[in-house]
Amino acid sequence: MPIHKSYHSYLIESLKDPAEAAAYLDAVLEDGEFEPILLALKNVAEARRSLIDAANVADWENCYQLLAQGETLGLPAIALLLSQLGLKLSVTVKQEQVA
Numbered sequence: 249m250p251i252h253k254s255y256h257s258y259l260i261e262s263l264k265d266p267a268e269a270a271a272y273l274d275a276v277l278e279d280g281e282f283e284p285i286l287l288a289l290k291n292v293a294e295a296r297r298s299l300i301d302a303a304n305v306a307d308w309e310n311c312y313q314l315l316a317q318g319e320t321l322g323l324p325a326i327a328l329l330l331s332q333l334g335l336k337l338s339v340t341v342k343q344e345q346v347a
Contacts, residue, residue: 263295266334273335283318289326290315296333 263269269292276288293312311329314321321329327337 259291260295263292264298266296269296269333270335282320286315286318286320289321289329292333292335293329296335299332299334 263272273288273292276284290312293315297312311321311325314325330336
């Protein structure tokens with residue numbers, strides 16, 4: 249009998265890798281749609297929760313609950329959450345589209 253794994257389970261497992269999590273967020277951010285960005289942040293937060301040290305669990309829980317409820321986080325909260333998850337925000341030059 250074949251074993252089926254849900255896509256969400258697979259995604260969460262793959263996002264435990266910091267390089268995968270960063271690439272996933274980067275791809276979602278490039279599209280620029282707000283709702284998928286919130287969902288991506290929630291998925292990464294869920295996957296990388298084990299990285300949060302005991303002193304920051306309350307902050308993480310608060311941010312995660314806001315994301316789970318579809319609330320908008322401010323830039324300082326997003327930066328703090330990413331930092332706690334072992335990631336960081338960065339800005340790069342947008343590549344020019346070639347005609």
